[in-house]
Amino acid sequence: MPERPQAVFAMTAQNVPHIFPPEVLARLRACVEIDPTLVVDDFTDPRARETLARAEVLVTGWGCPTLDAAALDAVPALRAVLHAAGSVKGFTTPEVWKRGILVSSAAAANALPVAEYTLAMILLAGKDVFAFRDLLRTRRTYPYGGIVPGIGNFHRRVGVVGASRIGRRLIELLRPHDLVVSLADPYVDEAEAGRLGVPLLPLDELLRTSDIVTVHAPQTPETRRLVGARELALMPDGSVLINTARGSLVDHDALVEELRAGRLTAILDVTDPEPLPAGSPLFDLPNAFLTPHLAGSQGNELARLGLTVVAEAERLLTGDGLRYAVDHSVLERAA
Known part of the structure; x- marks a missing residue:
């Protein structure tokens, strides 16, 4: 079994237990090393500095900070962003693609x-x-x-x-x-x-x-x-x-x-x-x-987003390509 890569949650903290309920979180932790009590919403936070420096994977969601050059410098080993939500346009920047970081989205599940x-x-x-x-x-x-x-x-x-x-x-x-x-x-x-x-x-x-x-x-x-x-x-x-x-x-x-x-x-x-x-x-x-913008994933539907991220993390661990990789060349005209 390959060694599990270090991962970090980067999203609004209160969403983590909804997207990753216990059974989904257990599957995620079987393929990445991740602390569910550490959820980053600021890449300059000194409490997260050491973990971010070792992180190869960011598990992102609604509320993820912008991944600009300064944020990415705090995660020098980063090789994949697994987004547990829809569009990644709100937080990715050209710097992500310039550095060759893989990005996956749960947009299909959403x-x-x-x-x-x-x-x-x-x-x-x-x-x-x-x-x-x-x-x-x-x-x-x-x-x-x-x-x-x-x-x-x-x-x-x-x-x-x-x-x-x-x-x-x-x-x-x-x-x-x-x-x-x-x-x-x-x-x-x-x-x-x-x-x-x-x-x-x-x-x-x-x-x-x-x-x-x-x-x-x-x-x-x-x-x-x-x-x-x-x-x-x-x-x-x-x-x-x-x-x-x-x-x-x-x-x-x-x-x-x-x-x-x-x-x-x-x-x-x-x-x-x-x-x-x-x-x-x-x-x-x-x-x-x-209706108040509730057509997208709500309540128990959020776990489907988490399961999508788990499946992508499993593929990373086994060396398979990401199933829901984002093609940045068509990102601007994608929903």
Whole structure:
């Protein structure tokens, strides 16, 4: 058995026991030497200096300090960063790649709950569940068992904006349902869309022809306000916009105008800004359904992120390549 490399947690300390509950932590400690009571949020902390100087692996997560040159100088033996969360764009710097440090991310594991959330919202929106919940709450009675026209998920048209990890996982989850799914993504060609099993459409056409539009593009300067007033105007009356990506991808002022007109419905797990100011009209509009950025890994789902890191640590120990290595050449356009 190869000697276990020294590792250090670098994340918000209170997240460690959620991401690495006892059985997951035991597996991690079987392949790396790591002290769960030492969690670094400052690479200049003298209490961590000696351990950092020997560390070959950083186990990172939400709250990890920026890995700039000064931070990396404190970890001279570092050869791998195993990130127990999604995107690494918030804390990595060009210095990481310049030094040839391997970086792995649990983004694929984090994509699953977001895709599951989105699937649930698509199916609920197809039944117009939120409007009927409010109607029943207000009237306290309803003709149960009657036929409700205009709702249902048989051949409901769903447009997926962005073939990110989440977008691709969602397409997989949608496959067993009798829905008509299409995709818009400028980085996907017809052959790749064919492998995904969906038609590839220009964004404008997807917006015009979808009953439900769900946004899964990355946050980049090019995607800011990707869905603005012009794009929202293309959506059919009665259609639904779902955003679980980043709030900045949707023009909220334009969306509020459409919602006030009663033309669209919005399901938003992310907003811009986040959190919304208390006076935002989105809180009170009956056709806006808001959740507080909880589509990603929460509660017991966090252990899935830890298990992903454990599997990567095991691969490091045996000399196998990382399964979820981050390709920095495409990082800027990745979600």
